[in-house]
Amino acid sequence: MKILQFTLPVAHDRTIIIQEEVLPHFYPYLHRHREAQLTWIIEGTGTLVAGTSMHTFAANEIYLLAANQPHLFKSDPEYFVPGSNKTIKALTVFFDPDGRLQSLLDLPEMKKLHAFVNQQQHGFKAPSRLTARLSAMISEVALQKGPSQVISFIRLLETLQAASEHLITLAFERSGNHVSESEGIRISTIYNYILKNYNKPLMLEDVAATAHMTPQAFCRYFKKHTGHTFISFLNNIRINEACNKLTNGGFGSISTVAYSCGFNSITNFNRVFKSVTGNSPSVFMESYAQKVN
CATH class of the missing domain: 1.10.10.60 (Homeodomain-like)
Incomplete structure (x- = not known):
């Protein structure tokens, strides 16, 4: 049997990586990656596992998962019923704060923004009153190319930073840099077995x-x-x-x-x-x- 990776690679041929999903269900295994991800759930319901915390999720909600934070968007059981016509839709922005973005965030003018990004080690849910504005900004980042995309992304971060005191923390423990790959695979196997049964x-x-x-x-x-x-x-x-x-x-x-x-x-x-x-x-x-x- 092939052992699934706990740390999944995300293509980084760009500073900002966009992923659009229209699928029968979300990826059904606990995993992590070195990039942080900001995900807008356009359509779909289920349970979000972030670290060791659990939250129900629904359409038109926006979540940030920290870099290396183990997570899983577990679609509801009816999404896995044979012949189900249900689908999930999501738009995700991946970014590595310690990668190519670091030199940009190190600029003196980015001091507050850099501090905000570094503080997001637990993940968060954006308040519902900001969903319309943030989803429009995420869509704009996805549509832009080149320098315009990076500028749109910085504006998105600025909007989140301005609302930082209203962001809803997802997990109480820090993201899982301390978890080795072998331990992560074992924990993932346990989680997935419990979630399935x-x-x-x-x-x-x-x-x-x-x-x-x-x-x-x-x-x-x-x-x-x-x-x-x-x-x-x-x-x-x-x-x-x-x-x-x-x-x-x-x-x-x-x-x-x-x-x-x-x-x-x-x-x-x-x-x-x-x-x-x-x-x-x-x-x-x-x-x-x-x-x-």
Whole structure:
């Protein structure tokens, strides 16, 4: 079996790299690269894993993933159903702050902008009130060529820097420069197995076996590298998926959502849901409905 890379190469024949995606689903494996990426989700829903943090994502949202930050845009399960006509659309700007851009950012006039870029080690989500403006600027960067593209990109960074206090942090740990390639592949294998099987009865022994460890050794390893216990990480994934399903409105009841996300009792689901979100599922739904209205 071919082992997937944890660090994926991004072509760098340009200072600013643009990637447009129209696909059945996002790349389904945890990975990292030395470039930071600013991604505008044009169409698609799912869960974003950034480091060891998880967030639901939806259309018309903008995220920055830091250089070398392990991440994964996990499309919802219905995107993988055979014959599904669902698609994702995204526009991403890749840039390496320590590469060709560094000499530009080292200019005295770029001092504040350079400091802002260096501070973005945790990733962020842009506030929704800025989405229209930022998406227009990302589109402009994608359309431009040569010096005009670099100028448009600097203006985009300036807009983000001006709104820095309103940016929503994605992860609490710094980006993963300290994670070796071999460790990254092992962690990626564990994450991907859990993300694929979260909605089934998932035993510690099964997950430990994917990492070729005893359950005891796996628990120590997982806690050291993620800051989570296996159970807390699994519960976070399940509750993130539950929140997504509850807000999408495609399920008949809360209990249906609970069982579809891997919980074996509604009582346990309610308890875990409140411990993760701070609210019961019914209060969460009422709050969401009020926001939508």
